């Protein structure tokens with residue numbers, strides 16, 4: 001590899017990079033769809049681009065695939081600058097948001113399409129299509145037209161049609177968006193299995209945080225054309241760093257506080273200990289948060305020493321089965337949600353006073 | 368599937384009233400499609416089937432306008448008509464076929480440009496395609512007479528660049544007739560093709576490009592096959608009426624090389640030889656069917672339906 005002289009080596013990165021975006025911007029008229037994004041996606045990763053509708057996920061993916069040209073910045077695939085190259089000149093394949101199967105071709109010919117264009121001999125085409133249909137569990141469907149398939153089957157054909165070309169990166173734009181919940185769960189596991197099996201980088205666009213958390217090993221949370229937070233699922237869940245990410249990835253209780261060193265004072269004077277890791281930061285007004293499932297409820301006098309604790313009144317109790325959700329109101333009128341496992345049958349009735357407690361390391365500070 | 372037959376229908380002895388009700392609602396449901404067909408069916412029988420049968424009868428009559436016509440199974444009308452006007456038949460098919468091909472060559476790129484490059488001007492461009500239809504057929508064709516006139520600028524330009532001879536002309540040639548037909552039927556070709564192109568999901572073309580097709584291959588492998596229903600509809604809508612057309616040949620074409628439509632027109636209305644005119648009409652119909660049926664079978668659209 002002639003990599004020794006390139007920038008990645010200089011930066012000391014040893015992992016080969018499948019996709020690199022640097023300073024990529026895309027505008028549509030006045031709308032800045034993608035705003036100065038810099039991303040590095042390693043080889044053999046399951047990478048998720050997560051964000052609400054209209055945040056620029058599809059546009060980012062389309063620029064990697066070559067369907068849109070960036071207004072600024074550059075795109076590299078395996079170290080090679082592909083900015084400005086046509087889609088068919090890039091070693092990537094795409095699973096489109098609506099599958100985009102060719103309606104006039106049967107399943108076999110849909111899957112074989114890329115190989116046919118590359119003039120692969122007919123016998124090899126038959127063999128590879130067979131293997132691919134086997135991988136996506138569509139054996140025996142090869143003579144059907146896309147119109148005769150269910151949503152899940154179409155999704156598999158779209159996947160097979162892309163994977164058969166052995167792309168070095170597979171781009172997936174909300175591939176499970178059109179499926180019902182149960183099928184979606186099955187396909188999540190299935191996609192993960194296929195990614196393990198073929199061992200290539202998947203860049204998966206989704207607006208479903210659960211899907212991203214289940215499947216991806218790295219998640220980039222996007223908001224308004226920018227990347228808000230990047231990291232592993234646990235890491236960004238435990239320490240979202242911004243109110244947007246905290247709210248987008250699951251539920252969280254956010255509170256205003258006045259920070260002084262490693263502790264913050266709430267409106268009613270309660271002192272909250274901040275985690276050691278978050279010690280670096282400026283004093284003054286901050287927002288701190290804690291996940292509902294990290295909290296537990298006690299009688300006010302039974303709060304364990306060393307834990308963070310807030311006094312509140314129970315407003316509403318809902319029994320969900322696996323857990324009980326409590327809605328609490330603090331003395332300064334803020335709402336808190338606490339999710340408690342149904343381990344014992346100690347319940348707190350609506351109207352009772354409780355202490356909501358949690359460990360200092362479960363506190364996070366957002367900007 | 369076969370095991371299902373093991374549950375016998377005898378296991379449910381039906382209550383008499385219940386089945387009667389179910390049966391009547393079922394038969395009602397079966398009748399609805401026929402009821403819906405009724406108005407159109409009556410219309411077709413009154414104004415198409417009955418006249419066709421009458422025409423078929425006329426084509427087998429003998430006699431003259433003065434002495435009256437009698438039905439005599441005169442099959443000879445057909446052979447006589449074909450011997451006398453075989454050249455007209457062949458010319459009609461040739462003119463109509465050439466015009467259809469020209470209309471396809473002009474209409475497809477036109478429809479493609481409007482569908483894929485029209486942007487927000489799409490509707491305006493479609494109206495422009497239809498604009499000539501706001502003037503009557505006859506007037507449009509007469510206008511071409513002026514355009515193609517010996518002293519007109521088209522002839523002048525073509526003469527000066529040597530495409531037609533110094534004393535050559537356009538008007539009153541077969542080409543003028545073909546040009547007139549092409550022009551008059553262009554919208555019938557363009558619109559169905561536009562509709563089928565417009566329906567194509569742009570992501571299909573992106574998918575083709577993603578799968579190593581350049582623009583040309585993507586067109587050949589995706590756009591063209593998906594626009595086939597439009598091509599079939601457009602060519603039929605042009606070829607069929609063009610084969611029977613007589614206005615273009617009469618106003619623009621060579622008076623010595625008329626089309627079968629001109630012959631039928633004059634036999635019916637001027638020479639008043641009904642049997643020959645009817646026999647010619649039927650022969651034309653059969654000839655068109657003999658061309659159209661294999662064509663539709665060859666490039667048919669069944670595989671697009673499923």
Ligand SMILES: Nc1ncnc2c1ncn2[C@@H]1O[C@H](COP(=O)(O)OP(=O)(O)OP(=O)(O)O)[C@@H](O)[C@H]1O
Nearest residue numbers: 028031032033052053054055056057058059060207
């Ligand atoms: N071709 C286009 N022309 C104009 N604006 C566009 C175009 N494509 C995208 N946009 C705009 O760019 C922004 C980002 O769009 P994008 O499709 O990337 O969003 P997304 O994150 O994929 O959303 P979703 O989850 O709804 O698919 C949106 O505001 C959108 O309106």
Ligand SMILES: [Mg+2]
Nearest residue numbers: 057058059097
């Ligand atoms: Mg999108």
